[in-house]
Amino acid sequence: MGPAAGPAFADCTDVAQPGVEWRRCYHDGRNLQGANLSDATLRDTSFQRANLAGANLSGASGFRVRFVSANLQGADLTGADLSEADFTKADLSGAILKDASFRRARFFRAILRGADLSGADLDLADLLHADLSGATWVDGERVCADGSVGQCD
Template identity: 35%
Template sequence: MDNLDYADAVLFGQRWEGKAFVGADFTEADMRGMETVNCTFTDCTFDRTDLGDSKHRASAFRSCKFDRAVLNGATFDSCTLLGSMFVECSMRPIHLTETDLTLVGWTGARVPKIDLTGARLREANLEGANLKDATLRDADLTGARLREANLTGADLRGARLDANSLVAATLTGARVDLDTAVAFAAAHGLRVG
């Protein structure tokens, strides 16, 4: 396990492979252009950290806190962000491929047009998030909290959603499959058939 104090560290462009961190502090660190491969970050703090244009492959960020972090242009490929909290972060654009977002906290996140095809967002907190025109095809949103989430124009075909989510989120112009349309009608008190 590596050093726990990386506050204000300049780690620009570094490549880390197979490192493990528990409770490490990366507050205000410069991690732009950094690459992590098969690294594990557990209960780490990324407050005001600049992760712009960083690349992460097969890395795990478990129960980490990102407060006002910069993630513009960051790429997460085959990663997990299980239980991590993102507060007032800059995430446009952020690229997520086969990344587990189970229990992630994206309250109020602004990520319109994001591609979350097939994403695992089980029990994620997306309250007040702006996911306008997002692609959520085949995404698993089971148990996700979507109160006041903006899913206007989102592609939800094949997505798994709870009835409560269909009532709580704004879905104007969203594209859905027949099963979701029937569930939406039932969630709004309509009798189908």
């Protein structure tokens, strides 16, 4: 009988994979389009200006992770714990943010057009100037009106 399978532990230069542990890594400007980072540990990691379009970040844990100006269009963040994450000027158009924790996260000038925020925890999150047009709100029922900026109208 072989060793029990556990989470993948990686250096910052290792290939993206489910369960990878990247702590205090810099992936600024990287192309991670469609990458599978489900259940990854991304604590204090930076993805500034990175392309994560269509990436799977479901179940990821990323306390204080930075997605400043990152492309997260269509990304799946279902059930992720991204407390205190920085999404300043990030594009989360069409992203799935269901049941994720964004406590104290910063979405300053982020684009959340058409995103699904059903069940998301936005306690103390900064949505200043965030574009929520067409987003499904945390109650899972209300769709934000076109032109909703900073709050769901």
